Amino acid sequence: MSKTDLYEQLLTIEQQAKLTFDGITEMKAVLSKVLEENAELEIENKHLREHLQELQQTTEETDTKDLSQGLSKSKQNLQNLYEEGFHICPYFYGSRRENDEPCAFCNDVIYGERTAD
Incomplete structure (x- = not known):
């Protein structure tokens, strides 16, 4: 092998090592970005x-509050009438x-729900 071939x-x-180093540097930058995003x-x-x-x-507190309040006695009576098959609305009472x-x-x-008007 001659000196010029060597x-x-x-x-x-050297060129391959430089390309490899550049590739490693690029991978390092990408990895840093990925770790930061992560x-x-x-x-x-x-x-x-x-x-x-x-x-x-x-939501659980609201649900618990709603369940504990339930229907008033008058609304329960209206519900019973409704379940018996009667209208309780003002239109068909x-x-x-x-x-x-x-x-x-x-x-x-x-x-x-009724609001104070």
Whole structure:
């Protein structure tokens, strides 16, 4: 092997090493970016889980509150009449419901929320 061939092989190896080093540097930069994004997503995920847990607790408290309040005695009486097949709404009050069909007006009287106007 001549000195020029040896020198050319060394140049080729040097170029390949340089390309390999550049590739490693690029992979390192990409890996750093991915790790940074991963850390950000973990933090965001943690915050979202905490927020979801707060919302679930609020919903559970609201549901518990609604169940504990229930219907007033007068609304329970109206519900009993409705279940017996009578209209309790102002539009058809006292008339029998045909085939026990549901009435949106009656349901609004029983279950609808009233606001102070």
